[in-house]
Amino acid sequence: MTQSHPTQRQIAEAAGVSRTTVSFVLNDVPDVRISPETRQRVLDAARRLNYYPDVTARRLASGKTSTIALVWHCGPDQCYQDAFLPGFLQGITRAAHHYGYYVIFRPIEPDEPGDGYVELARGRQTDGLIISGPRSDDPNLSRLHQDGFPLVLHGWLRSADIPSTDVDNVCSAMTAVQHLLALGHRRIGMITNASLAYVASRQRLDGYRQALEQLGLPYDESLVQYGDFVEESGRAAMEPLLACDEPPTAIFAASDVVAMGALWALRDRGLRVPEDVAVVGFDDIPAARFVTPALTTIRVPTFGLGWSAAELLVRIIDRDPPKEIHVILETDLVVRDSCGASAGACQS
Amino acid sequence: MTQSHPTQRQIAEAAGVSRTTVSFVLNDVPDVRISPETRQRVLDAARRLNYYPDVTARRLASGKTSTIALVWHCGPDQCYQDAFLPGFLQGITRAAHHYGYYVIFRPIEPDEPGDGYVELARGRQTDGLIISGPRSDDPNLSRLHQDGFPLVLHGWLRSADIPSTDVDNVCSAMTAVQHLLALGHRRIGMITNASLAYVASRQRLDGYRQALEQLGLPYDESLVQYGDFVEESGRAAMEPLLACDEPPTAIFAASDVVAMGALWALRDRGLRVPEDVAVVGFDDIPAARFVTPALTTIRVPTFGLGWSAAELLVRIIDRDPPKEIHVILETDLVVRDSCGASAGACQS
């Protein structure tokens, strides 16, 4: 900047007061009595000089950075992640802004060493971290937590008792399957969104199972296939499902991306959706509305997850943590065309 | 943090050297001769104490924040923006990381006063700003630029000579239309992505026009309709197009989202794509692959745009700006099913 920054010193000189007074007035420090006239003189001088406080100096003196960071582990599920990021990040940023924080975005690539975000904490760059897609074998995480550094997870890592936000995957999956059951389906196939090493994947499978059990229906392993993040895995998973002795009349795919592949496989075989096979997905990515038929799915509140993660983190930073440090948000069943309910067959 | 942070002072004591030496060794300052033994002693002490430099203190002393920010104007075209953000932000962040910078994400809502990002610059929070979706009537922008604050725009604002990154909208649109022309179409309708108040919208229309002119085809105003960011506007735009005396056999929609609406309108009327009407979009949002038929479109290199924006900004910050401060990236025509070329009719 060619234009030099005015400092509190300049304002003090211009207003004829001490630097302390300037600081007090500008920060509106309570319990300090400064005459209205003096106060106004300072404010006027600040405005006249176009003063902006130097956040760096403020940080060094106060020990507070007023910054949080989103640590984003880029997984193999790039496509879902991409659909998830905008809402999540907006939610975080809006909440952060509301509470007076800035947010640093820090993606970590799969091959990057896991301590890539540690310097954000240790170097006092941020007051706290939101970690998305934490790895259960990450030693840095628990060490930071032990050292009392404010952390909120999005994802699933219940080993350490680190605060977190998430949706209830079990209930949400149950809702999806119950919807299909209510439509009269009794042979419902399931394609997981990923291997069961992923907690969310296992939870969604559990939800499927519990929905069946509620109605006293058997859990048939031949109706369960394992997806692996991408569409192609959904397409491949349909093969054995359709080759069953008694093929399913409905499919619950635990992610929309996998559901897309399932849709492709069905179309390739000339099967109609929802008439021949009904399909319900999970996530409600933007493409769900555009695919034919439009996909019935479970909406994950990405913005809300981001907002509550930031809100939770801020409360922890301010040493005012809520009693419940694990925030669970509701999901919604979004009924579109792929389940057949919109055609008038809905019984629920 | 319960665990106290070690400072350079502690390291100096542990290694038995001065604080200056510690700073020199840790920063690997060139042209300063320190014996290998001393150097090693310092390094060992730093490691042993688990030292991380305090970035805030470093910033205050050096005057450099090593941080840039992405200022994201959330427009009415939320959906496209969402599809654009992940790649763009990843590109920025990766480049920034490569050059040793952090990145702050700062969304600005439509109703937020336009100076929301000024404090990032004036308060010395960042060394430079990437502004996406700049507003031509934003006085803060030109003032910051005049004051020599490093700025890179993504979007279009050629009034002030502020560095920028973008794709060549005119050429890209020409490519899309030429593809349709090569497939034999002569009545090609166009739906803009937005009103012509948006420069990109006008440029894409220009590309359409120029492609026709190249072949000596007339520019027929009745074949041009105006979209407005959302699908519904694409659907509505199809009405007058199909009501023409001589309806178009192909449609160039200047955004994928608008193209989605066009596809809906065609399906509603029982027209087949691409057999009855071919469609080409623009942007290559994730949903383009999933829609039926899969949408032929122009791929915008979101990651590359982000990367080059950050790279350009870093060079400007380092006072090493390239000669050409307006970076234009190539786009690709992605041929899928909606244009009819993949069915074997392609002549290009």
Place this chain on the structure above:
DNA sequence: CTGAAAGCGCTTACAG
């Protein structure tokens, strides 16, 4: 009610 002063943890001329 207001001010002089120490201090946050670094960097960087400058001196030896």
Place this chain on the structure above:
DNA sequence: CTGAAAGCGCTTACAG
């Protein structure tokens, strides 16, 4: 080759 010292622009006890 290495160190003493000033300074970055704030905040905040502390003293009057």
